[in-house]
Amino acid sequence: MGVIGYGLGVIGAGIGIGLAAYGATTSMARQPEVQGRLFTVFILGSAFVEALALIGFVVTLIAS
């Protein structure tokens, strides 16, 4: 049961990282010269989103 809950929770994180990647790629295509700066921002944003999924993962392990 906990594993199913974790799967549901990951949907949100997946959408979040997808949106971040989408934004990063479109803006990189429009303005290739800011690529380096954008990549850091993208990594940062993904790290925030990923942390939520990881909290879910750890809570699942602890609860089960």
Add this chain to the structure above:
Amino acid sequence: MDALSKLPDAMDELLDGFMSHAVVGDTTVGLTQYIFWMFVAIALLFVVMFVFKKKQAQSLVPQGFFVNGMEYLVEFTRDDMCKSILGDTWKKHFPFIAALFFFILFNNIVGIIPGCHPGTGTMGVTAALALVSFVYFIAVGIKRLGVLGYLKSFAPKGLPLPMTIMVWIIELFSTFLRLITLAVRLFCNMFAGHVVMGTFAILASLFFEPLLQSFSVAALGGAAVSVFWVLILIVIYLVEILVAVIQAYVFTLLSAVYIQLVEEEE
């Protein structure tokens, strides 16, 4: 599948291995495995820093892979985390930011080596690190604005009184939330990454085991599957190296951003 049915037991054993056990002394006075590897990381950090300082002093121009690599790391900390975020005040906070970054980075990297544990893989260490960062930016704020001034600076000026009170409470709450998110993010990343790596290592060994006991076609098939698990394990291992650097970067960057927020208050 026979091998898969053994997985839950092996997982329990793995998770038990990730709980804090005393390796030196007992749990009241002594070191758990995480703290032990944290000390190893600190010792490594000291050795690297002293060797770097000595080698750097030998010639005016940086020579060799080691000196250049370390200089690149320090410059990356200075330019990417301090100068770009803190602006003119970067010089004051650079020692703190760099110490935080190198400590977390070395802990994470030591944890990546098979058989070692990351010092940051336990809640106690990450909570302490987050507390250090929390106290630091509050101390900076109090030093700049005074206690009352810092408390007032949570809410922006020029709002109607009821709004000011509401915003103040929300901001106070979010300030304390920073402490929790900083600690939990680093801990969960290191813990979860190592659990995933351990799971795939266990899967590979469980599928390979029948081949060692008796030779048959089915056992050979299991061994072929375990090659697949090992491939995934290698990919996750590489991702974990990336995560180790990124999480050190994220923790330090967020600390810098929090310091900058109090530095720019009027």
